[in-house]
Amino acid sequence: MATVKIKFRVSSVETKEGTLYYQVIHNRLVRQVNPGYKLYPHEWDMVSAEIVFPPGTEDTRRNYLASLKSALHKDTKRIKSIISHLERTGEDYTAEEVVNQYLTPSDTLGFISFTRAIIYQLKQIGKNRTAERYVTIMNSFGRFLGENDMLLEDVDSNLMLRYEIFLKARGICPNSTSYYMRGLRAIYNRAVEKDLTVQRNPFKHVYTGIDKTVKRAVPLKIIRQIREFDLALSPATDFARDIFMFSFYTRGMSFIDMAFLKKKDLQNGILSYRRHKTNQQLFVKWEKPMQEIIDKYDTSKTPYLLPIIKDVDADEWRQYKNAAHLVNDKLKKLGEQLGLPIPLTSYVARHAWASIAKSKNIPVSTISEAMGHDSENTTRIYLASLDTSVVDKANSLILKSL
Template sequence: MATVKVKFRASTIPTKEGTVFYQVIHNRVARQVNTGHKLYSYEWNTPCTEIVFPPGIEDARRNYLTSLKDALHEDIHRFKSIILRLERTGENYTAEDVVNQYLTPSNTGGFMAFARDIIWQLKQIGKFRTAERYTTVINSFERFLGENDVHLDDFDSNLMVRYENFLKSSGVCPNTSSFYMRGIRAIYNRAVEKELTLQRSPFKHVYTGIDKTVKRAVPLKIIRQIRDLDLTIFPVTDFARDIFMFSFYTRGMSFIDIAYLKKKNLQNGILSYRRQKTGQLLFIKWERPMQEIIDKYDTSDTPYLLPIIKDMNMDERRQYKNAAHLVNDKLRKLGEKLGLAIPLTTYVARHAWASIAKSKNVPLGTISEAMGHDSEKTTRIYLASLDTSAVDKANSQILKAL
């Protein structure tokens, strides 16, 4: 079986960047593919054959190296997929065949190959969140396909119905199934736009809508209970609780926005930040409970307001994702101890703030603006599943009248 490795060739001039390339070997014949990317020698670990982040690296360079590291990983995965397909044919092939299929991925007609190419392109232009969403989607689709890719011309409604049935049998809820379907549809439509296949409307018989979400808010008394817990001897859970409360104090700020808050975002008693999801600029009056949380933690070695991204020499996005997993895991366990009927996560703080604001008769437009929604319609949808007390009261009155 052919093998593929990432290689680095240093420049003959010490102050200049070297080149990164792939080496494909089959039957003792080697072929090289230039990636077009450059690195300095101190950014490459030869024994481990991987990119490293040197101390004191600037943000722009760190972002470039992170993007390149992800791109190399995706490319190696694509190479291995090509090799597996060639192996399964049972026919002889050469290292040159592997390289040719890699250089012309669309000619293979495979959806997964095309999808990974799109993800690589998104990372190259800095659209990491879209790339991550597409990666989650195709990982699910790959579990359905197994080791087989599907030709773009074979992408039809029968295939997607089978995939939907696979998701249902795996216990996936309708909204998650719809999320996967809409992601695959977005990738498929890109292939149609590139005229790699004809539009066959493969999603016409599967669910791509959005159901009402299960109520994820908690009342004010639960928020108080969470705030007043003595978690001194459980520092990690204490930190998770502080992040939850900070989100609530800041009108339901999402975890990713909290993670990337910098000290410079707080000026003259106003916290300003731009939502990662929408790019909308929001302003929050700085209140005493927010400062009390900030004062608990030492962030003198970082530009960030809270100790979520703590190591400036490591990938910031990976630190944020690891912290999100840890915080939500601790909150979930905390919620179980409190006997909550719903899983406690940082997102519950956002729902709770909106629900409590509604119960206090805060105008819909004010709630919408506070949460950074793009329209009141979004806020209506958001609040629709949070408070059923009026309906429950009406039902109770009807039953009492029997």
């Protein structure tokens, strides 16, 4: 009878997460399945082959590990069920047949059905942002395909060229087209890695680069206008404006990072947090205008610093998404009231801080100008090498100009 074991492969880079994989053994033949689960060596017990929760593990990481542990249990249970079914047939089978049945997300190897299975797995292990990205991409690709799914073997360069034409005909900009293509490529490569199809390089003739984006920064005088605009009769817009200004005050902090800021992240006049996008830890000197926004709202019933996630017993991710939609809707209308030449969103605060900092002759290496680099990797290299006191002085200089 076949057996299944969970194995852990340490990364060749000491500071990076290792990989969990399943090992199916039958008649001395071994086959491996890589579900894409990652964790650090100190979070895995080699003897018992189980995930462990090291002392001092933060809540976010603990939730991730708990989700991962649940996913491992469900996956191994499913593999054992496949083995039991094959045993009951009384016919000979191989370890590879066990693996193939596990990897097959549906009766037919459809691209959309495969993606749905991937999205489900991502949600199971707490990777909600990637799951939501894939949902958005598949909604677009699904509109292109109509009611029909597409066999993995039929995903080729001609199909992707037709999809690119489909997007262009609907006025989709090159960067958005590239966003969809890169997402589809990531999904397709997962299928290749699982040996569900062979690599046909279907994206070799479509655009997957990144154009320089249309300018979304606003000058300092516009930031002053936003800050000083009378919104006494519009509390929802006033809240959106406060979130925008808080982002600007904190060097362009993203909405998701603001949403999940906790009170414990503010200690001894320093706000520390990890970017959800890059997992990079940043430190921001606490300034008076930041405190003025915090003082406006009652967050006594939550551990969060800002009133974005208000109910800890409800779905926090859904609250974040709803708040992001509301804030950007109100900001757009505020921008129209002010007669701004560009749509006002929470992301404009990030562009504005970088642009204004540059206009103050602050070195690019100091401000880590997000919009000035061709890749985010370059930006992260600059950020990682900075003395945070220099960044804090840059931020203070900008805030004093308001």
